Amino acid sequence: MRDEFVHALIALRERRSDLLFMTGDVGYLAIEALAATFGDRFINTGVAEQNMVSLAAGLAREGHLPWLYSIAPFVVLRPYEQIRTDVCLHKLPVKLVGNGGGYGYGIMGATHHALEDIGAMRVLPNMRVYVPLTASDVGQAVALMAADPLANYLRLNSVLPIPDQVAAFAPWRRLKPGRSTVVVGAGPVLANIYELADPDLLGELELWAAGTFPLEDLPRELLTSIQAKRRVVTIEEHYGAGGLGEALGQALLSQGLCPPSFTSLHAAGYPSGRYGSQRWHQEECGLAGAGLRARLQKVVRG
């Protein structure tokens, strides 16, 4: 998604003169085109993310639209108080972009993973989180963020192919119908279900993608499906605490819906203390491969 982000911002730059791109000294062989396009509006602040965020708040206050890029934990967690106080409390449109959401940085290990970023961001006032599913989502999300008066966090991740036709990026999208169970996912980890290549299982699952946090305006079709099927699964490359499962559960309860079967599939950190690729970590948590199949089958069979 990183390349798509770079292309989207370059395209946006042609339409808007107020954009600024700021990096915390990351993006080698990835963002050079941005440097060339943005000129003096490309700012490498060095490995100093707290300063980068407060600078961005000051720049936004002066009428600029800053986009801040780094590896997800470094743009979200390191400067967290600056995001809360300088950006969100002051309702400033600062755009945070984190590469490698979830286990995206794979073998780089735990310091470079972001398993709590959505939770950390979605509790902040005046903040909206964007979680693309596909490569083409990224450009559409960037366009929506540019028009969003709030602060935003864009969670970039590695994409997987989705065989179904996917509509343009939106807070809620139904990817396919299914017989018995509603599955709501955030981000490309949802595509791991297609990858199981299990037509019987897939036929049971109605798949939805949640694209923004906080969860707002749950579509009538989703609520109706949940009411009818009474089985809900959430899937996310994020800890359970603060993630999609908690958010959807609360949203359903506030609508008077309490499905008797509600299963949250989420990241579990590092249960074995061993490291591997993004895919390896997903499998270890049952978010991909045989573990994911077994968990979904268990729900479907009731």
Added chain:
Amino acid sequence: MARDDQQDLGDGRLGVAAGEAGTAPDRAALAMRAFSVKKRFLAMYKRANAGHIGSALSCAELLVLLKFAWMRDEDTFILSKGHAVAALYSVLAEANILDPHLLDTFYGEGTLLPALPPVNGISEIPFATGSLGHGLSLCAGMALGAALKGRPRGFFCLTSDGELDAGSTWEAALFVAHRKLTNLVWLIDRNRIQGMGGTEEVLALEPLPDKLASFGFHVVEADGHDFASLLAAREACRKAQAAGTAPVAIIANTIKGHGIRYMQDTVASHYLPMNDAQYRQAQDELASAYGAATGRDAR
């Protein structure tokens, strides 16, 4: 680093030659403003039965200098040491920017004037500060933002010395020096006291002028309670800004709780409110000092 305009005090510290800048009437007018501002915020603290008095007394002259003898209307000030905001509210009231009656609501339920600067409530206070270590970055962002738009505005940030403990302050210092943001002036209220003790006991900052100079700042040192010295610092700063080679940091040597004997140079003056006798003493001492300096009866 260039340190012309300054004299070596022989102990590793640098000072601005005082007494030459500003006319005597200029200095008297500023002293009158400072006296009025202090009376305002002492009354606020007494009415609110609140602390942070020492913090406000430490920087009162600095705020008066900035508002009445330095900043233009289009310039921007960030009080990074938000704990002293009663002094800033008082200066804004003194300048007829804030309704003086609002000062009476300080600390009250439903007030627009909380104990630390409010969010988006007062146009002259662009950011809610007081979470230490944010102000210089915020100010640098605004200064860079104006420079990118080609707007010749000035930006001023007053930090405490305690918040120089924060790594984010030094991230900002690196950035300001690297980008040569000469439209920004960094003032440091160097009262040598922080939350739980002296700055040199808690986490030593000295040699602070050398540290700032090594980061790339043009360092000016002044007596933060003496308008002659502060006006000289202003002139030194303007000269350095005109040269455009390095941003300026002003170390204002100050005394926490300045002017009130029982408060001066104490950690307690950061926290404790005044009882009736202490308030009378504070009023008397300020008036006596002002009277002695000006020959006027201030009571």
